[in-house]
Amino acid sequence: MIDMPFAAPADYVPGVAPPAVPQPDALWFLFRDSRLLAGEGTMRLPPGALAAGLNAGRPQYLGTLAGREVYAAEAASGADAPAGYRWSDLRSLFSRMDDTLVALAGRALQLVDWDRTHRFCGRCATPTLAKDAERSRECPACGLVAYPRIAPAVMALVKRDPGEILLARSPRFPPGMYSALAGFVEPGETLEQCLEREVLEEVGVRVANVRYFASQPWPFPNSLMIAFVADWAGGEIRPDPLEIEAAQWFIIADLPQLPQPISIARRLIDAVVGEMRAAAGQ
Numbered sequence: 001m002i003d004m005p006f007a008a009p010a011d012y013v014p015g016v017a018p019p020a021v022p023q024p025d026a027l028w029f030l031f032r033d034s035r036l037l038a039g040e041g042t043m044r045l046p047p048g049a050l051a052a053g054l055n056a057g058r059p060q061y062l063g064t065l066a067g068r069e070v071y072a073a074e075a076a077s078g079a080d081a082p083a084g085y086r087w088s089d090l091r092s093l094f095s096r097m098d099d100t101l102v103a104l105a106g107r108a109l110q111l112v113d114w115d116r117t118h119r120f121c122g123r124c125a126t127p128t129l130a131k132d133a134e135r136s137r138e139c140p141a142c143g144l145v146a147y148p149r150i151a152p153a154v155m156a157l158v159k160r161d162p163g164e165i166l167l168a169r170s171p172r173f174p175p176g177m178y179s180a181l182a183g184f185v186e187p188g189e190t191l192e193q194c195l196e197r198e199v200l201e202e203v204g205v206r207v208a209n210v211r212y213f214a215s216q217p218w219p220f221p222n223s224l225m226i227a228f229v230a231d232w233a234g235g236e237i238r239p240d241p242l243e244i245e246a247a248q249w250f251i252i253a254d255l256p257q258l259p260q261p262i263s264i265a266r267r268l269i270d271a272v273v274g275e276m277r278a279a280a281g282q
């Protein structure tokens with residue numbers, strides 16, 4: 001079990017330089033586009049020989065999980081799944097595949113995608129080369145080095161005493177579902193400044209006392225969600241019509257439909273509501 005979905009498992013040791021010959025029982029995360037090959041019904045990863053045979057690119061060595069080598073590789077677009085296997089969307093594997101493997105699959109998907117999109121230099125278009133000692137690709141002509149990208153995003157749950165939280169819904173959410181506010185960090189701002197800006201832009205409210213809650217890697221794609229709690233410091237709710245379909249204060253005794261428990265949004269809401277209930281003696 002891992003505490004946060006997509007966090008690095010405790011018995012995982014990252015690595016970059018692959019051994020000369022892969023272990024026969026190595027774990028292979030093989031993707032076609034962004035879908036993972038897993039056993040139909042069993043959700044088992046394919047044996048190394050099968051995965052290596054389907055691999056159409058350069059496999060990425062990811063390190064070891066409890067001593068077993070871990071590889072990420074890519075099949076040709078349109079490749080058929082072997083008998084007994086299917087290509088599955090990573091999100092559909094939650095609770096069907098071991099949490100530890102799902103977490104590593106998220107890492108594998110991001111590295112395969114990064115490798116695929118950095119084969120050429122972004123400055124001079126020369127084919128790049130993988131470096132041995134670190135996860136990066138270097139341009140032999142101009143020296144530009146590309147590292148896997150992470151896009152930090154801030155999540156904010158705003159609370160107001162004595163027992164209200166501010167939740168909003170995006171037009172992309174399932175009907176009826178509300179969640180905490182979130183947005184991507186811009187160049188040149190701190191996480192706290194991002195939070196204050198996002199909350200003000202999205203719902204017109206000012207906040208104070210920003211406190212860190214937790215973070216969660218999110219591979220759809222390349223995000224790191226960093227979640228905070230903040231106190232309402234002024235302003236009435238005015239939703240940004242482009243991003244927010246609805247936003248309101250909800251009393252904690254009467255909350256709307258919330259995101260799935262797997263999400264950091266739900267964990268944040270549950271933790272804050274739990275604290276507010278405890279403080280109110282409920």
Ligand SMILES: [Zn+2]
Pocket residue numbers: 121122123124125126139140141142143144
């Ligand atoms: Zn270059």
